[in-house]
Amino acid sequence: MSVQTSIFRGQPVVRFSLPGGDSCMVALHGAHVLSWITADGVERLYLSPDARFDGQSAIRGGVPICWPQFNMRGSLPKHGFVRNVAWHAESVEVNGKHAIATLSLHDDAAMRAIWPHSFRARLVVALAPHSLRIALTIDNTGSGPWSFAAALHSYLRVDDVTAAGLEGLQGANRWDAVRDDRHVEVAQALRFGSEFDSVYASPAGPLRLVQPSGTLEISQSASCTETVVWNPGPVLSAKLDDLPDDGWRHMLCVEAARIDESVLLAPGAQWQGWQQLTVS
Numbered sequence: 001m002s003v004q005t006s007i008f009r010g011q012p013v014v015r016f017s018l019p020g021g022d023s024c025m026v027a028l029h030g031a032h033v034l035s036w037i038t039a040d041g042v043e044r045l046y047l048s049p050d051a052r053f054d055g056q057s058a059i060r061g062g063v064p065i066c067w068p069q070f071n072m073r074g075s076l077p078k079h080g081f082v083r084n085v086a087w088h089a090e091s092v093e094v095n096g097k098h099a100i101a102t103l104s105l106h107d108d109a110a111m112r113a114i115w116p117h118s119f120r121a122r123l124v125v126a127l128a129p130h131s132l133r134i135a136l137t138i139d140n141t142g143s144g145p146w147s148f149a150a151a152l153h154s155y156l157r158v159d160d161v162t163a164a165g166l167e168g169l170q171g172a173n174r175w176d177a178v179r180d181d182r183h184v185e186v187a188q189a190l191r192f193g194s195e196f197d198s199v200y201a202s203p204a205g206p207l208r209l210v211q212p213s214g215t216l217e218i219s220q221s222a223s224c225t226e227t228v229v230w231n232p233g234p235v236l237s238a239k240l241d242d243l244p245d246d247g248w249r250h251m252l253c254v255e256a257a258r259i260d261e262s263v264l265l266a267p268g269a270q271w272q273g274w275q276q277l278t279v280s
């Protein structure tokens, strides 16, 4: 059965919702989750009003999928190439209190020209009351092993990032990419206001994004061994032409990632990584 799509800013999207009112929208381009609105009408993801929707560029906001490379750590385009191509909408199932959308991507000649491996990627977006779970599954469909990095690069919407705190990383090993400095995190709650770009060794427990308006719990699979926290701050925000100058104030990226030790996947083997967001 084919999946019904609609058009959002010129691009095909899949929309689904629960009887209680929670809803979600996913672009086929990049299998990019663009919106998650809870039943109280609150949008939980940040999507830049200046994001490019040209069917080629990475979309600024929502949940970009970074794969098979993180950032510039390799010879591929920044954050890999799957956020720049159209995925296939496989299915949307709504049953009772849950809705699940599945999108997939297979290697093709254009991808093999820059990364000569056979793979299948699948993104499962599961919506439940007050929660969203995004799971990326990678299969090696080729005849030799290959390795990759990955990140679910979620842009969480915040009312004012300077009034928010991110709890749960105290005691975690941190690489501060802005200062190129490694240390153990001492802060009970991270605070934001200038450029923040750090890779943390993932703690065992969930993180909490605490705002005056409420708290979002963020958890991730053990297979995602790092958590990236990114906010461009006012100076970098002004330089990014697909983000308004004050965009930094309304977003915080908390990314479930696999970076420092890449995954080595044997032929026929499978890997999965997920992030779950829960409004508490």
Ligand SMILES: O=P(O)(O)OC[C@H]1O[C@@H](O)[C@H](O)[C@@H](O)[C@@H]1O
Pocket (backbone or CB within 6 Å): 058, 071, 078, 079, 153, 177, 197, 198, 228, 230, 255
């Ligand atoms: O602008 P892009 O390619 O989407 O990347 C945004 C940011 O993504 C974060 O994951 C990185 O830690 C940052 O260094 C990077 O700037």
